[in-house]
Amino acid sequence: MAKELTRRDENYSQWYNELVLKADLAENSAVRGCMVIKPYGYAIWEKIQGELDRMFKETGHVNAYFPLFIPKSFFSREAEHVEGFAKECAVVTHYRLRTDDKGKGVVVDETAKLEEELIVRPTSETIIWNTYKGWIQSYRDLPILVNQWANVVRWEMRTRLFLRTTEFLWQEGHTAHATRDEALEETVKMLDVYATFAEQFLALPVIKGVKTESERFAGAIDTYAIETLMQDGKALQGGTSHFLGQNFAKAFDVKFLNREGKLDYVWATSWGVSTRLIGALIMGHSDDNGLVLPPRLAPIQVVIVPIHKTDEQLAAITEKANEIKKSLEALGISVKYDGRDTHKPGWKFAEYELKGIPVRLAIGPRDLENNTVEIARRDTLTKQVLPVEGIAQAVKQLLSDIQDNIYRKALEFRDSNIHRVDTWEAFREVIEVKGGFAYAHWDGTPETEARIKEETKATIRCIPLNNPAEEGKCVLTGNPSKQRVLFAMAY
Amino acid sequence: MAKELTRRDENYSQWYNELVLKADLAENSAVRGCMVIKPYGYAIWEKIQGELDRMFKETGHVNAYFPLFIPKSFFSREAEHVEGFAKECAVVTHYRLRTDDKGKGVVVDETAKLEEELIVRPTSETIIWNTYKGWIQSYRDLPILVNQWANVVRWEMRTRLFLRTTEFLWQEGHTAHATRDEALEETVKMLDVYATFAEQFLALPVIKGVKTESERFAGAIDTYAIETLMQDGKALQGGTSHFLGQNFAKAFDVKFLNREGKLDYVWATSWGVSTRLIGALIMGHSDDNGLVLPPRLAPIQVVIVPIHKTDEQLAAITEKANEIKKSLEALGISVKYDGRDTHKPGWKFAEYELKGIPVRLAIGPRDLENNTVEIARRDTLTKQVLPVEGIAQAVKQLLSDIQDNIYRKALEFRDSNIHRVDTWEAFREVIEVKGGFAYAHWDGTPETEARIKEETKATIRCIPLNNPAEEGKCVLTGNPSKQRVLFAMAY
Numbered sequence: 001m002a003k004e005l006t007r008r009d010e011n012y013s014q015w016y017n018e019l020v021l022k023a024d025l026a027e028n029s030a031v032r033g034c035m036v037i038k039p040y041g042y043a044i045w046e047k048i049q050g051e052l053d054r055m056f057k058e059t060g061h062v063n064a065y066f067p068l069f070i071p072k073s074f075f076s077r078e079a080e081h082v083e084g085f086a087k088e089c090a091v092v093t094h095y096r097l098r099t100d101d102k103g104k105g106v107v108v109d110e111t112a113k114l115e116e117e118l119i120v121r122p123t124s125e126t127i128i129w130n131t132y133k134g135w136i137q138s139y140r141d142l143p144i145l146v147n148q149w150a151n152v153v154r155w156e157m158r159t160r161l162f163l164r165t166t167e168f169l170w171q172e173g174h175t176a177h178a179t180r181d182e183a184l185e186e187t188v189k190m191l192d193v194y195a196t197f198a199e200q201f202l203a204l205p206v207i208k209g210v211k212t213e214s215e216r217f218a219g220a221i222d223t224y225a226i227e228t229l230m231q232d233g234k235a236l237q238g239g240t241s242h243f244l245g246q247n248f249a250k251a252f253d254v255k256f257l258n259r260e261g262k263l264d265y266v267w268a269t270s271w272g273v274s275t276r277l278i279g280a281l282i283m284g285h286s287d288d289n290g291l292v293l294p295p296r297l298a299p300i301q302v303v304i305v306p307i308h309k310t311d312e313q314l315a316a317i318t319e320k321a322n323e324i325k326k327s328l329e330a331l332g333i334s335v336k337y338d339g340r341d342t343h344k345p346g347w348k349f350a351e352y353e354l355k356g357i358p359v360r361l362a363i364g365p366r367d368l369e370n371n372t373v374e375i376a377r378r379d380t381l382t383k384q385v386l387p388v389e390g391i392a393q394a395v396k397q398l399l400s401d402i403q404d405n406i407y408r409k410a411l412e413f414r415d416s417n418i419h420r421v422d423t424w425e426a427f428r429e430v431i432e433v434k435g436g437f438a439y440a441h442w443d444g445t446p447e448t449e450a451r452i453k454e455e456t457k458a459t460i461r462c463i464p465l466n467n468p469a470e471e472g473k474c475v476l477t478g479n480p481s482k483q484r485v486l487f488a489m490a491y
Numbered sequence: 492m493a494k495e496l497t498r499r500d501e502n503y504s505q506w507y508n509e510l511v512l513k514a515d516l517a518e519n520s521a522v523r524g525c526m527v528i529k530p531y532g533y534a535i536w537e538k539i540q541g542e543l544d545r546m547f548k549e550t551g552h553v554n555a556y557f558p559l560f561i562p563k564s565f566f567s568r569e570a571e572h573v574e575g576f577a578k579e580c581a582v583v584t585h586y587r588l589r590t591d592d593k594g595k596g597v598v599v600d601e602t603a604k605l606e607e608e609l610i611v612r613p614t615s616e617t618i619i620w621n622t623y624k625g626w627i628q629s630y631r632d633l634p635i636l637v638n639q640w641a642n643v644v645r646w647e648m649r650t651r652l653f654l655r656t657t658e659f660l661w662q663e664g665h666t667a668h669a670t671r672d673e674a675l676e677e678t679v680k681m682l683d684v685y686a687t688f689a690e691q692f693l694a695l696p697v698i699k700g701v702k703t704e705s706e707r708f709a710g711a712i713d714t715y716a717i718e719t720l721m722q723d724g725k726a727l728q729g730g731t732s733h734f735l736g737q738n739f740a741k742a743f744d745v746k747f748l749n750r751e752g753k754l755d756y757v758w759a760t761s762w763g764v765s766t767r768l769i770g771a772l773i774m775g776h777s778d779d780n781g782l783v784l785p786p787r788l789a790p791i792q793v794v795i796v797p798i799h800k801t802d803e804q805l806a807a808i809t810e811k812a813n814e815i816k817k818s819l820e821a822l823g824i825s826v827k828y829d830g831r832d833t834h835k836p837g838w839k840f841a842e843y844e845l846k847g848i849p850v851r852l853a854i855g856p857r858d859l860e861n862n863t864v865e866i867a868r869r870d871t872l873t874k875q876v877l878p879v880e881g882i883a884q885a886v887k888q889l890l891s892d893i894q895d896n897i898y899r900k901a902l903e904f905r906d907s908n909i910h911r912v913d914t915w916e917a918f919r920e921v922i923e924v925k926g927g928f929a930y931a932h933w934d935g936t937p938e939t940e941a942r943i944k945e946e947t948k949a950t951i952r953c954i955p956l957n958n959p960a961e962e963g964k965c966v967l968t969g970n971p972s973k974q975r976v977l978f979a980m981a982y
Contacts, residue, residue, distance in 0.1 A: 076596030105567030
């Protein structure tokens, strides 16, 4: 292979970092913790955006845009929010530079100091609820179902491309409702949208659940999340949907006249997913040869590579390849024909394997004679020869099969890695050796949760929705427990 | 009307501000100079984005994403760029807040001071060329044809919604080429893309031209622009495309091995349009009743309003309206049916006029009897009654006619407001009384340009492409001139 990857079983973390770089997805920038999302990585993000945006609109949401900057004082309004968010952020203190007197480039102009510092948004509840105050007078103004696609900044000390970066791209939905029930319904509806998206597009099975108090979004009454399992046995939170109650309405004094003619505070939700999903996509499916992309999110679904010795052969193959390309595109399939004669077929095969193109077609002189094509699938690395006639339908079916197959594979992996454990030893074995989820009894106290985290680094990923009631004893303390919860190491 | 607008001839500027607010396009935020783009305004931006993004991709470009923050020192690298850009920007100096000891919310943590300040990007040439250095070794790595959709910040003292805001949304293309000619070709190609978009979608005629030195982008060899004329006779620069030569490659040391095997600096372009285009769209077409949107960018192209007295009538009209809605949607037309019984038809008519919906259909009991519908066009405010049979085709044609008509109207207005002037008196009359462009001789010196600006506030908008050579005398100094240029007051 042109670009040798570290194997997953050698060093999973290094494999991931190398893959992101070698597949041209992203790289670190000159600004600590901020990434450059390269065209190939960004094309995946555009596919994610396109599908999610459609799903948001189908569920009645509209997009809007709110300021990047938030006045510092806004963060003090919601008591828990300030603890969770206002700490590690980028602070704008000045609005002008000036040429240095000593000719050393530019320096901050100390006379241009802001009266109140501005925070680069880590999340937008505060500025949005301050805005909603002007939009909402009566129940007739509700619900407000708004989403924003934006960049946000959270100052991170240890960063990893896509998974944890100081700046990242995301969407944040912020809705306002007249009743508690309606807001709760919205919270769960958007969790379901995320789950559907993850399963149908990312091809990643998810567990829907609710977070414990200590893992809750700062300012939320309840945080719902979708949890996925990566190939190294660590969990990754793929998206969250928060029921905010009336907390932000109270903090920003957003009242409305309800149907009964009485003033009440507005009910809120917020929900978001980010470029982190690209990290989940990579770690969920890819292998030692490179990326494995689900066809429904692959920027290029099919690549056609000519195999030739002479220019005449190349010309004839190119003609045939373009015919096939057209017939595929007519079915809505995205195709690249790589007819470059600066690179050998073997180099191209490795390159497109690395980049996770789901289907590769190769055409050689003998294929021309026989009117056949060699078709290789990226997920299983298997090949077969098919007649050109009917190839478009065959490829379409194959893309669908690949999408199903990688989902099924991830599902089997996930299901075989949910371990019911009843003893502390078994718990530690899952967390420290086996990997995956430990489905264990917990006594429900934040203290026990904290001790478990301290001793094993495992956290409660969620309490699954529709979790069966089950009497038992806490895996750590032996105290009575009414249900099992999911613990795991997590990204 | 439900929401009375100031008339354009009373106070154009106030008309604009009121219209932006009352049509729910945008509003000022709690952060000075930063706007909230409301859902209806953002829907227009999404239409603009969608079309431009398609055009960029059709011309071979791909999207990527670069950091929001730029190290301060980067701005000192390109001598002219720093003068033009690094002055009025948002400066991040700290990365943490802490709870105030005296319990007064949060304060900046002085121990978390950045070693080097970060600038919130006012434009991204510096961070991008610093990145390109790692991407380019040989001519085989070229061209790089990248675009970015992003938010940028330029600290503005006097702001107006859409036209001039501290934060705005835009796209910035940044391309890298092996030769001067190829970069120049790209610069002009993207200018053409902007011109085509403005004329075919915004329905605004443009003049393509090149900027004088004093109006040039800081760091460019040449700046090309499209100039449009607003209804108050002021010009508005709709988009710019810059030929950057090797300036940024030299500043960031980006060299490549050319086909001859020699090291050379890379050639560059950059080009951008922003949410300012929404301001141009509003000021170019709208009237005293509200917005006039070109059908090709209108989020809702057709609204259907029922006119009824009884609930039975409403039910029957709703059924008919939904049939019509379906037949329109089958032709790709976006339709809203407003069957609310909380608002009267007259209120709805005024509301949708204000919001610039291109076509309004009204259906009353007599229409039901006759199987007709009343169709009103927003641009001319004229109405007619048409049979329901064939209505979808008729509406489709009408949308096309409206698009053409508002373009033609804007074109006639623009053309009748380009004034050839040969004396200083005539020049001042155009600038100070008549409005529009003064097409006048200029001696070619920055000094004269500056004096004219000082005396009249008029600037040289551009030297039109393919401008005919013409001997003459400068309108201010009487010195010899070889061509006329376009002066105007400008946004």
